[in-house]
Amino acid sequence: MTVAPPPRPRTWPRTLAVWAVVAVITAIAASPLIGIDLGAGFGAIGKNWQNGVTKLVELFQLDWRILPRTLPPLLQTIEMAVAGTAVSALLAIPLSLWSARLTNPWAPARGIVRFVLNIVRAIPDLLYAAILVAMVGVGALPGILALILLDVAIIVKLVAEAIDAGSDGALEAGRAAGGTQFQINRTLALPDMWPAFTSQTLYVLELNVRVSAVLGLVGAGGLGLLIDEVRTFFHYDQLAVIILELLAVIVILELGSSWLRRRLT
Amino acid sequence: MSAVNARLGSVVPPRPRHWWRWIVALVLAAVVVAVFLALPVAWNRLGDLPGEIVHYLWLMFSSPDWSKLPEALWQTWRSVAMAWIGTVLSIIVATPLGILAARGVGPRWLQIVLRVVFGVVRAVPEIIIAIIILSVTGLTPLTGALAIGVSGVGTLGKWGYEAVETVPGGAVEAVRASGGRLTDEIRWALWPAVAPAFLSFWLYRFEISVRASAVLGLIGVGGIGDMLTSYTQYREWATVGVLVLVVVVVTMALDALSGAVRRRIMEGSPIRDLAGQ
Numbered sequence: 001m002t003v004a005p006p007p008r009p010r011t012w013p014r015t016l017a018v019w020a021v022v023a024v025i026t027a028i029a030a031s032p033l034i035g036i037d038l039g040a041g042f043g044a045i046g047k048n049w050q051n052g053v054t055k056l057v058e059l060f061q062l063d064w065r066i067l068p069r070t071l072p073p074l075l076q077t078i079e080m081a082v083a084g085t086a087v088s089a090l091l092a093i094p095l096s097l098w099s100a101r102l103t104n105p106w107a108p109a110r111g112i113v114r115f116v117l118n119i120v121r122a123i124p125d126l127l128y129a130a131i132l133v134a135m136v137g138v139g140a141l142p143g144i145l146a147l148i149l150l151d152v153a154i155i156v157k158l159v160a161e162a163i164d165a166g167s168d169g170a171l172e173a174g175r176a177a178g179g180t181q182f183q184i185n186r187t188l189a190l191p192d193m194w195p196a197f198t199s200q201t202l203y204v205l206e207l208n209v210r211v212s213a214v215l216g217l218v219g220a221g222g223l224g225l226l227i228d229e230v231r232t233f234f235h236y237d238q239l240a241v242i243i244l245e246l247l248a249v250i251v252i253l254e255l256g257s258s259w260l261r262r263r264l265t
Numbered sequence: 266m267s268a269v270n271a272r273l274g275s276v277v278p279p280r281p282r283h284w285w286r287w288i289v290a291l292v293l294a295a296v297v298v299a300v301f302l303a304l305p306v307a308w309n310r311l312g313d314l315p316g317e318i319v320h321y322l323w324l325m326f327s328s329p330d331w332s333k334l335p336e337a338l339w340q341t342w343r344s345v346a347m348a349w350i351g352t353v354l355s356i357i358v359a360t361p362l363g364i365l366a367a368r369g370v371g372p373r374w375l376q377i378v379l380r381v382v383f384g385v386v387r388a389v390p391e392i393i394i395a396i397i398i399l400s401v402t403g404l405t406p407l408t409g410a411l412a413i414g415v416s417g418v419g420t421l422g423k424w425g426y427e428a429v430e431t432v433p434g435g436a437v438e439a440v441r442a443s444g445g446r447l448t449d450e451i452r453w454a455l456w457p458a459v460a461p462a463f464l465s466f467w468l469y470r471f472e473i474s475v476r477a478s479a480v481l482g483l484i485g486v487g488g489i490g491d492m493l494t495s496y497t498q499y500r501e502w503a504t505v506g507v508l509v510l511v512v513v514v515v516t517m518a519l520d521a522l523s524g525a526v527r528r529r530i531m532e533g534s535p536i537r538d539l540a541g542q
Binding site: 022025026028030037038041042044045047052053059075076079080083118119122123125126127130131133134135136139140144210211213214217218227234239246250251 | 296297303304306317346400401409410483487490493497512517520
């Protein structure tokens, strides 16, 4: 007895359609009339490249004299990152419990928190900073506020997902024992949430150092102010020192936080 | 109960004492307090802050200047186009590099080089990449697209080799056993296994790129970020309100669209009702 193999599934029409859509969008996006004029872009490269390449070469001729000047802003960047992380971690504890299904059975309240945080997440960090600088003035404060907005949205989303992914046995036991939702959340859900919460907070701290280093480009304090100054004068030899410094800080922070995360979980 | 306790001796273990947790908490609190004291912020002005923010939100959204909407949409489209081109560029570069950087695919030295490159690129914010390359490319949208492209290579490359390394070795061994070379292994064993994940990464990276492209406008490469900074500097809050609304709506819409496609790719089509057949 022979069994006929099933026919090969015909996937090529769909694959072709997907690639066609991608190609059409790319063509529209790259067309000079209605997209981003790539022709003009390449024209600019043609005009600039000789000057530009000498600038890029400067990147590798590090000018270490700027190093002492970079340390205070770098410290401020780290301070902003820590301050932003601390405030948003505190705000995120109740909000996470509020927006997870297991710890807040009332759907409308959950929906409101999630909807607001989705809106908050839709605006990029530097745009917040640009608007907040115009609102509350130049300095570290608008930067910290921008970081808090960004961080709360991230921590709450990820921690709430972690809470919902956990098991609800203990919470049910608490309910059976007659606990109010607040008592259940405080004594049962909160200890369960710690590992996810700490690991997301560490992640946000790393992210904050990266972000707060550039927030100064719009006037929100920290290393970005110096980056902005250096770039206006095209001092790429100094820019390279700042970038290296930032890389070093980020690598140290990542090593530290991954060590901590291993210890905690 | 007491009988059981009596039989087993002291069955109740001593309550664990987490004294080190208190030390960690105290140190953390001290660091945070020190940071707040060190920051040059007039904390006594903090009380006025909520009032001020409400005031500015009122200026922004009480009577938005809708006459700027067409230009806002046009600039948003330019930002999205920048994000799209940048993402396409990074896909073209990062897909082969990401596969080669996976353990067991490329040579060892190449893996190390590629991983370091991906790591460095990921650590540098897009806007700094744009500042670096704009001396060659000038202040054009192409600069934004290239910056997004470079930055995307870092993320897509990392996600790529991580995904390839999760593929079980069986299929690769089978291809090798039937005489396939490295290109055959990639085409017939690795690619079919990782393609859905890769497609999903590409879409997710596009979502990130859309946000990045809005930010890149701040240094003047065009798009919605450019428009937003100029109107913020002129303090034309009625227009800023419109721009913020456009950014929120467009970003959320693109996220929802891309998220739906990603779920469809990763979870497959909804189960069809076969009973009707």
